[in-house]
Amino acid sequence: MNPTASVDVARAVEPHEVDKALEWEPRVGEASWWQTRQSRESLVERLLGLFTDPGAGLTRDKTRRRGLGKLLDWLEGQPGETWQDRWMASGVDDAGFEWTDLPL
Numbered sequence: 135m136n137p138t139a140s141v142d143v144a145r146a147v148e149p150h151e152v153d154k155a156l157e158w159e160p161r162v163g164e165a166s167w168w169q170t171r172q173s174r175e176s177l178v179e180r181l182l183g184l185f186t187d188p189g190a191g192l193t194r195d196k197t198r199r200r201g202l203g204k205l206l207d208w209l210e211g212q213p214g215e216t217w218q219d220r221w222m223a224s225g226v227d228d229a230g231f232e233w234t235d236l237p238l
Contacts, residue, residue, distance in 0.1 A: 170218035174206055177217065208237040 172180065181202060186195050212220035226233035 166216050166218060170216040172217070174210070178202060178206070205237055 169177075169180075182199065186198055188195075209217060209220045209224065212224045214220040214223050221227065224236060226236050229236055
């Protein structure tokens with residue numbers, strides 16, 4: 135392959151192609167799935183298993199455990215039947231990068 139060679143991959147989009155693309159609506163995502171219905175204990179076990187590095191040291195593990203506990207305590211105070219319901223009701227999804235200010 136010649137690194138200096140270029141290929142023109144851009145092409146003009148025909149107006150009928152734009153109209154066709156606008157006809158498609160995005161699929162509605164599921165509001166609930168098995169992870170959102172887990173008990174707190176099962177959720178903690180699963181998340182700590184995913185995000186805790188045994189080689190990272192006990193202090194880091196305690197910090198993650200404490201942070202997860204605080205977040206779940208806060209979410210449990212939000213209205214809803216599932217973790218996802220509570221997350222959406224809390225407003226954090228609309229808060230963007232500032233979402234961490236809400237549970238604190």
